Amino acid sequence: MSSVLNFLSSITLSTALHLLGIILLALLVNRFLKILTKLIIKPATSQARAAQAREQQTRTLAGVLYSAISKVVWVVALITALDLFGINPIPALTLAGLASVAVGFGAQNLVRDLITGFYIVLEDQYAVGDTIQFGEATGRVEHLTLRRTVIRDARGALVTIANGDIRTVANLSRDWSQTFVDVALAPEIALDQPLAALEAASAELRADPAWSQAIVDGPRILGVQALA
Known part of the structure; x- marks a missing residue:
């Protein structure tokens, strides 16, 4: 406890102001970084599916870039703060490097996750909302x-x-996808009326403005598929 008090008492006003400046600078850089990464986002200019998907993709990329670079900013701020208190960051970095080698074998899964995640974003395999x-x-x-x-x-x-x-x-969200819906009927029911009702419902869905832009083809009635 006394060592902590001695350390705190040794901090001069100049050192405290420098530390505050480092923290404020890191916050400002992160704020600027947030604004900069938002420029990557391309807002959808229409309700078209491609435009909506593009917006989601750019939002995902902006979020990943901000998260990665922000961590680098805080690491640099920490190293600068250590030097401010007379703590040489080089031995700490060397020790961290040796420790990373020591735990490297145990962190193989983490490295694999990061590399795969990078290619998922880079190749646009999927994005938030898909x-x-x-x-x-x-x-x-x-x-x-x-x-x-x-x-x-x-x-x-x-x-x-x-x-x-x-x-x-x-x-399942990219370009187009399809699904099959089975409707079970009692054996004694004649097929003409249910098939006509399904055709009418399909035509109504195709004509609905809320769905017409999202439907590429169909719905189609395939007829009787099985008898039980």
Whole structure:
């Protein structure tokens, strides 16, 4: 306790002001970085699906860049602050380098996650807002970083996936996708009336302005598929 008090008492007004300046400068740089990365975002100029997807992609890229560079800014600020208190940062950096080598084998999964996440963003495999399928997990991407992907599945659960575990992923939102809906009927019901009702519902859906831009083709009635 006394050593802490001695350390605090040794801090001069000039040192405190310099430390405050370092913190304020780091905050200002991060603020400027936030504004700069927002310039990457291309707001959708229409309700077209391609324009909406492009906005989501650029938002994801801006978020990843800000997160990565912001961490670098704070590391530089910390090193500068150590030097301000007379602590040579070189031995600390050397020790950190040796420690990183020592734990490198244990951090292989982390490095793999970061590299895979970088290529996911760079190659635009998917972005926040897309619906993806990975293994048995299917859901809407709610958060994407270099290390992990977070999706919300049909149950409403948040599923966290390490990017390094993603080998094959299906993007169900890109360009177009389709689904099949089976309608079960009792055997004694005549088919003419249900088929006519389904055709009418399909035509109504195609004519609905809220859905017409999102529908590429169909819906189509394929007819009887199986008898039970």
